[in-house]
Amino acid sequence: MHTQPILNLLVIDDEQLYAERLVHLLGSYYDSVNLGFLDDKKELLKVLRQPWDVLVFGNAYDLSFTDVVGIVQEQSIDLPMICLMNEEMAVTAHDDDKLPAIVSGTMVKALKAEQEMAVVITICLQHDHLNSRRELKTLRHIFSEAEQRANVLTKNSKSSVAYIDQGIHIFANDSYLQLFGFESVDDVIGVPVIDLISSGDNVKEFKQFLRQFEKGNRREVEFKFESKRTDGSTFEAKLQLASATLEGEPVTQITIQQNESNSAELAKRLAEAERKDKLTGIYNRHGFEERLDIIYKRVRQGNLTAGLLYIQLDNIGKIRSSLGLQGIDATVKKVAQTLKDLMSDGQVSRFSDTAFAVLIEDKTTAELEEIARNVGGHIREMFIEIDEHTTSTTVSIGVVKIEGNAAEPNALIERAIDAVSQIMIETSNHGDTYHMYDPSEHANSDDYALAESLVDAITHNRFDLLYQPIYDISNDSSDFFEVYLRLPLADVNNTILAPDQFMAVAKSHKLREKIDRWMLINACKKINEVRKTSPRARLLVQLTSASLVDKKLPSVASQLIKAVGGESGVLTVQFNEKDISDHLTVAKTQFSALKKVGCQLSINNFGSSAKSIEVASVVQPDMVRLAQSYVRDVDSADSLKTVKSLLTRTKDIDVNVLMPYIKDAATMSVAWSVGAHYLQGNYLEAPSSKVKVST
Numbered sequence: 001m002h003t004q005p006i007l008n009l010l011v012i013d014d015e016q017l018y019a020e021r022l023v024h025l026l027g028s029y030y031d032s033v034n035l036g037f038l039d040d041k042k043e044l045l046k047v048l049r050q051p052w053d054v055l056v057f058g059n060a061y062d063l064s065f066t067d068v069v070g071i072v073q074e075q076s077i078d079l080p081m082i083c084l085m086n087e088e089m090a091v092t093a094h095d096d097d098k099l100p101a102i103v104s105g106t107m108v109k110a111l112k113a114e115q116e117m118a119v120v121i122t123i124c125l126q127h128d129h130l131n132s133r134r135e136l137k138t139l140r141h142i143f144s145e146a147e148q149r150a151n152v153l154t155k156n157s158k159s160s161v162a163y164i165d166q167g168i169h170i171f172a173n174d175s176y177l178q179l180f181g182f183e184s185v186d187d188v189i190g191v192p193v194i195d196l197i198s199s200g201d202n203v204k205e206f207k208q209f210l211r212q213f214e215k216g217n218r219r220e221v222e223f224k225f226e227s228k229r230t231d232g233s234t235f236e237a238k239l240q241l242a243s244a245t246l247e248g249e250p251v252t253q254i255t256i257q258q259n260e261s262n263s264a265e266l267a268k269r270l271a272e273a274e275r276k277d278k279l280t281g282i283y284n285r286h287g288f289e290e291r292l293d294i295i296y297k298r299v300r301q302g303n304l305t306a307g308l309l310y311i312q313l314d315n316i317g318k319i320r321s322s323l324g325l326q327g328i329d330a331t332v333k334k335v336a337q338t339l340k341d342l343m344s345d346g347q348v349s350r351f352s353d354t355a356f357a358v359l360i361e362d363k364t365t366a367e368l369e370e371i372a373r374n375v376g377g378h379i380r381e382m383f384i385e386i387d388e389h390t391t392s393t394t395v396s397i398g399v400v401k402i403e404g405n406a407a408e409p410n411a412l413i414e415r416a417i418d419a420v421s422q423i424m425i426e427t428s429n430h431g432d433t434y435h436m437y438d439p440s441e442h443a444n445s446d447d448y449a450l451a452e453s454l455v456d457a458i459t460h461n462r463f464d465l466l467y468q469p470i471y472d473i474s475n476d477s478s479d480f481f482e483v484y485l486r487l488p489l490a491d492v493n494n495t496i497l498a499p500d501q502f503m504a505v506a507k508s509h510k511l512r513e514k515i516d517r518w519m520l521i522n523a524c525k526k527i528n529e530v531r532k533t534s535p536r537a538r539l540l541v542q543l544t545s546a547s548l549v550d551k552k553l554p555s556v557a558s559q560l561i562k563a564v565g566g567e568s569g570v571l572t573v574q575f576n577e578k579d580i581s582d583h584l585t586v587a588k589t590q591f592s593a594l595k596k597v598g599c600q601l602s603i604n605n606f607g608s609s610a611k612s613i614e615v616a617s618v619v620q621p622d623m624v625r626l627a628q629s630y631v632r633d634v635d636s637a638d639s640l641k642t643v644k645s646l647l648t649r650t651k652d653i654d655v656n657v658l659m660p661y662i663k664d665a666a667t668m669s670v671a672w673s674v675g676a677h678y679l680q681g682n683y684l685e686a687p688s689s690k691v692k693v694s695t
Contacts, residue, residue, distance in 0.1 A: 013056070
């Protein structure tokens with residue numbers, strides 16, 4: 001008989017003789033079985049510091065199986081778990097064929113304790129699967145490091161290199177972007193590679209060439225063609241294909257080599273264009289950063305002071321929904337021209353799609369604030385004509401003073417963006433004002449004190465969770481609950497902080513992933529209790545971008561879903577639209593992995609960007625939660641038309657819409673009429689620490 005060397009078995013039960021019986025039976029399959037035995041929570045927390053291969057749960061003094069799953073997840077331990085059936089599970093533990101309700105590579109629930117050989121065989125199989133995962137983790141680590149080295153070389157290579165998936169660009173290095181005239185990676189993502197080929201005959205030949213390569217034909221990996229830049233100019237080039245990976249997914253790498261005769265002409269074009277924005281004619285981000293570096297050095301030398309204004313368009317999502325990309329472009333051009341006219345003594349740059357940056361020298365703090373007020377007022381009163389339509393916009397302005405002890409340029413930019421974020425918090429995403437960044441309000445001592453409170457809350461379960469029901473129009477029920485996280489502070493005012501007030505510190509101290517994990521585990525514990533009497537109860541949990549890029553999240557979600565009943569849809573996780581847009585390739589992979597384990601997905605603050613529908617089309621969520629700006633003035637004719645347009649386009653991609661922030665009967669009436677699938681707001685019911693299920 002073939003035996004394995006060692007098994008580290010942890011048994012949680014109130015009957016030690018049963019555990020010793022399992023050890024005896026397992027002796028036929030292992031050279032040695034190390035047994036850990038306990039029956040209460042305090043011992044479990046200590047014993048989990050040791051390495052274990054399989055955990056068997058029977059009956060414990062002060063622990064439920066859901067508690068054990070939560071504790072194991074909190075410790076981020078890959079530990080297979082087997083739950084022996086107790087009286088509470090008897091009704092739902094097995095299917096019609098008397099088989100356990102849940103069987104997977106990490107959990108079996110629930111076996112009958114008296115069927116000892118079934119338990120023993122399950123332990124052996126779970127252990128084998130764990131060993132396979134450990135070996136796979138090692139191989140993935142080796143593979144990931146190799147991929148990382150390759151991607152670093154690609155990114156910094158002077159060769160023009162891009163990655164494509166099914167003929168669509170998903171990454172390009174700086175040399176490639178400059179070669180074709182793209183300003184950033186965001187501009188090239190989603191562009192078909194055939195768009196860069198000038199001749200129609202070349203396009204047909206390339207499609208066949210690419211098709212043969214994707215089928216595995218490696219005899220021909222080079223293709224000569226006439227290439228086309230974004231400005232319409234062309235050049236002779238040679239393209240080479242190779243297989244590669246990006247973030248663990250298979251892709252095709254393309255390398256472009258241009259004829260030497262084109263090099264001098266290309267260098268001249270790049271020198272002229274690399275600092276200018278094509279749409280507005282003002283400086284682009286590259287030109288802005290070059291100027292900021294120059295001013296920064298002069299300020300540090302004591303020759304001058306300066307100011308940085310970061311100007312963000314507020315209602316771009318609404319303009320996009322009602323007037324499309326034409327409306328966006330017209331608005332950006334009009335604002336750019338206005339800024340140039342108002343600040344002729346400063347450098348105006350287009351920092352991103354819908355944000356501008358202005359550098360202005362030798363201004364006092366009071367003068368910078370007056371400039372910000374003046375800019376905001378002019379743009380607020382400005383009318384923008386698009387064909388037969390007229391629209392308007394407002395801006396939120398972050399102001400940073402650059403003085404002798406200034407932080408690094410990147411930190412100055414971050415401070416200006418943070419100032420706009422503070423405006424969004426203070427105005428509930430309405431904007432239309434300015435905020436002067438005050439370094440004294442962000443002192444390290446305060447940040448460290450708050451970080452310590454966060455660590456303490458994670459360690460000792462000091463966060464609070466609130467639950468707000470979501471009304472499902474389709475089945476006339478409110479058994480769907482959004483979870484809100486709160487941090488009580490032990491101060492004289494009994495202050496309670498919302499995530500907007502502590503997540504910036506959590507991010508700088510790398511605590512967001514742990515906070516997300518705490519929230520998921522404890523919300524699932526709560527809903528597990530509720531589902532004993534209301535089996536259709538389910539959760540909507542908002543997570544940060546740290547979880548969006550966390551490759552462990554699907555495994556965590558899978559085990560929690562199983563622990564609360566294993567029903568697909570019992571858990572919906574939600575991410576902000578901006579976070580998804582900023583990590584679109586990763587988000588697509590993460591959403592797919594979460595769907596495979598029965599987790600549903602939602603996009604929060606939906607409609608706040610110019611590419612909301614495009615983002616949703618890529619990641620394919622189950623639902624979206626509208627941005628507050630759409631609900632605020634929904635009773636006006638223009639706003640109602642915009643909302644209806646957005647809902648129609650969202651339904652066209654088969655995604656349900658949640659309309660939140662319903663605060664009165666009038667808003668409720670309009671919300672009901674526009675065709676939203678879910679309704680939510682304090683008018684229906686305010687968030688509470690108790691989960692109240694009503695149908």
